[in-house]
Every structure is written in C-alpha cells, then in structure tokens.
Amino acid sequence: MSTTISVIGVGYLGAVHAASMAELGHDVIGLDVDADRVAALNDGRAPFHEPGFEQILRRGLQADRLRFTTDYADLADVEVHFLGLGTPQRTDGNGADLSYLRAAADSLREVLPARGGAPTLVVGKSTVPVGTARTLAEQLGAVQGVHLIWNPEFLREGFAVKDTLAPDRLVYGVADPEDHEATEAAAGRLDAVYAQILERGTTRLVMGFEAAELVKASANAFLATKISFINAISEICEATGADVTDVARAIGMDDRIGPKFLRAGVGFGGGCLPKDIRAFMASAEDLGVGESLAFLREVDAINGRRRTRVVELAVELLGAETTSGLRGRRITVLGAAFKPDSDDVRDSPALEVACRLREAGAQVRITDPEALAGAARRAPGLETEQDTDQALRGAELVLLLTEWGQYKELDPARTRELVEVPRIIDGRNVLEPRQWREAGWEFRALGRP
Known part of the structure; x- marks a missing residue:
C-alpha cells in the first residue's frame, strides 16, 4: 500500500x-x-557518486512518485515525515551540530496541523547524541496526533541503495516501549512504509529512544575500534618483522572476531566514523561518564598515526632524512576518496596524505575515478589527473591510498614502464608484494616486512 x-x-x-x-x-x-x-535532483542528476542511486532516482521521477522542493508548505498533507539532516562535528568541539535538525523540526511543526488533526508520523534517521530524540519529541509534542520514532540508518557508502532496500535489521526507537498501545500504533504505521522489506524476513527491533540512538553510535564506535585495533597490531608488526596480513587472517577465522574490518592500512575517514566517535565521546562527557569511552581517544589517535606513518614511509623510500628532503620529488597518489565506490573526500586519509606531502614541497599528482572535483574543492591547488596512466608518468614514488578496483588490478610490469622510479607504498594492503617485487618494484606496505 x-x-x-x-x-x-x-x-x-x-x-x-x-x-x-x-x-x-x-x-x-x-x-x-x-x-x-x-x-x-528534480532533473535526475545525482549530486554525488553512489552506485545505483541515479537509476532509482530517475525511475522515481519518471513514475511521478518522486519530486523535490524547498517549500515546507508542500508537506502539509504528508502522512510520514523522515528527518535526514546532517549532524556534522561542531566547530567549537567534538560534539554534534544539531542546528539543522532543530531548524527542520521547527519548520515542520508549522505545517503539521494542516492535516486537520489526522495522525502524523515523524521518523528520525539522522545520527544524533543520546537524548536528542526525546528532546525532539517534546519539541513536536505541542502538535496533537504527532508520533516520533527514531529509526537509525546503517548505510555503507558504495552500498547505500542496497542497505536501504535490503537492510540487515530495522531499529525502531519509541518514547515508551512499555506503552504497547501507543508503540504498536506508531510502529504499525512505519511497518506499512517498510512492508516489502519486512515481508522478506528482515528483523525489526523495538526499543526506547535512547537505546536506538546508542545502537547507531555504538555500531560506528565498534567498527572504528576494530579498524584501529588491527592498525595498532600493524605498528607492532612493523617493529618485529611480522606480517599483519598473516595475523589478521588467523584471528579473523575465530567466529567471535570475524575477518571484516581487519585489513590494516591508512585508516578510516569519511563523513561518519571520525565525527561520530568524537560526538559519542562528547556525549559521554556531557552525561558524566566520559571515562567509559576514553578508549575512543586512542582509537582516533591510532587512526591519525596511520596517515603520519605513510608520510614517514615516503620519506624513507625516497632516501630523505626528513620531510624537507621531499622538496621537488615527484609523487603520485592513487585515490582521493576516503573509500572506493564513493566521491566523498571528507576526512579522506588519501587526500590528507597528499596535502601533507605537497606542504613538504613534493610535486604531488593525485588521481581518482570519481572524487577529483571534491578534492579540488577541498584542496585548491593540488594537481589532479583523471587518467591513471598520465598520473603515473614520471613518478618517483607511487602511493595506493584508495582501493579502487582499477588500482588493485594494475599490472606491475606495465606500470613500471610509466614511472621514473619503481617505488610503491600500498596503503591499503590490497596488492601482492611478491608480484610487484618480482617486477622490479621497491615495495612497502603498512604492517608488512
């Protein structure tokens, strides 16, 4: 329906x-x-790169089931409102900036009565500090017949369409899970929206507002911790001569741990994990339990150290004593986005490393299939090159920092013909070291001998 x-x-x-x-x-x-x-969006043009998104956007527009507006008055007769506002890190600290979410709730409240008192459901999707949903429920509570459910998203960039249409779980946060009548009334309306998803057997979990908010924050904090854990082990591997990929493969076979997110490398970035773990720490401080998440400071610090380590490796491979010895050296960086299948350069490890090398005086050229426009906006003056071969020509050092498929599949013998000196740093541990070394490359990777 x-x-x-x-x-x-x-x-x-x-x-x-x-x-x-x-x-x-x-x-x-x-x-x-x-x-x-x-x-x-009304023209069917995607403002960002996400596999499959532009196709469903255009299908919705062509079927007259989808349109976009700037006018809240157009929402007066809507039955279910989803809040998908961004909650970026505040400029004055680690906490989340909720100003966009609050402003949207104020504007929405002005049009809610236009439905003539008919029940309206408001559904929060944004990632927020614990306590936000209850505050918004009070903000919207002045309008009779409005119910709020907090329904956090668990999207992975590059898989967002799949994760929305076929999620592994649906979480419903409600004001009082013990109020079964009110909960079932509100949850039943959201069930109608997700009917096709639920019919496929997707698990639906109902809990309080605070638990739903913590599910999202906890999931991101755990993923960030797992990535930083293997990167901490990578540091020990470099000090001992062990191969971190051997360690990761062995511990990943334990089904209590699993292999996902155990690839050592230059670390995580993007618009979610970094700011979300910082907001989680800030929220814990506000609640007076900051020590409970103190370990996330080291998770964040480990992540930052990986970027520094790549710069150190570049200095080492180029035979310099310090970063000042990079002046004039020609370096090619493969990747600008924080991950493949995305054009997102927010807090991108690849882009940050490229900028650090350029600031040290190196001649840095960066390439990426989708993210060069964003890279140029974030780092004006950085030399960009769309064509991979052209980007590689004349390089004294190559850094693979975003694991796009076309970079993982580079032929080492052919690539050697393009560069000035065959030196490469695999910042994502996706290349086969022996294959590259046999082709004549000086090869280094994080956490590998």
Missing part, C-alpha cells in the same frame, strides 16, 4: 532514502533548503 512520505534533508542519506522509498512504490517529496541541489 502506498504512503505519502517526505524526506527532509536530501544530502547523501536523505536523497538515497527518498529515492529508495519511491522505489518501494510510495509517493515521496524530498525537501532541502539548497535550491541548486533540489533542482539537480
């Missing part, structure tokens, strides 16, 4: 959610204050 839906905030999260809900057959209005973004 079709439901009229709005998605407020059509950045990465909101735009994918809006198009996915239209794909499920609902009538969807996406709202954003950015008129240029709204115009692009």
